[in-house]
Amino acid sequence: EDKVVQSPLSLVVHEGDTVTLNCSYEVTNFRSLLWYKQEKKAPTFLFMLTSSGIEKKSGRLSSILDKKELSSILNITATQTGDSAIYLCAVFDYGQNFVFGPGTRLSVLP
Template sequence: EDKVVQSPLSLVVHEGDTVTLNCSYEVTNFRSLLWYKQEKKAPTFLFMLTSSGIEKKSGRLSSILDKKELFSILNITATQTGDSAVYLCAALTFGQNFVFGPGTRLSVLP
């Protein structure tokens, strides 16, 4: 059965801290790994990773995929209170099926 595991499930940090969120997957016909940020409502897209070892960056956020070890990490540097959200990891298959992880709830305290 396809599955995506995220850790930690919950994390509390202070502003300025750097955090690393983990995502591991066991998915048949894996195509890509996606990260989403969900604040109060709909998840918003952060990154799509298809190739191993190539870091994607957007401001203070960065992510990388390891297709050999079947995991991805999402790094957030110099965290701000606006980074507080649930971060979802999802594996996309070639059959266009998504398998979502349970999410990591990040709380950034001032």
């Protein structure tokens, strides 16, 4: 059965810290891996990763995919309280299906 696992499930840091969120997957017909940020509304798209080893960056956020290890990491540097959210990892397959992980709840304290 297809599965996406995220770790840690919960994380508390202070402003200015750097965090690394992990995602690993077992999905047949893998097409791409996506990271979303979920606050009080629907998930907001962050990154889509399809190729191994190519880092995607957006401001203080970056992400990279390792297809050999079936995993991805999401880095956030110089965290701010506004980064507090649930970060979802999802794998998208060629059947147009999403498999979402349980999410990592990040709390950034002032």
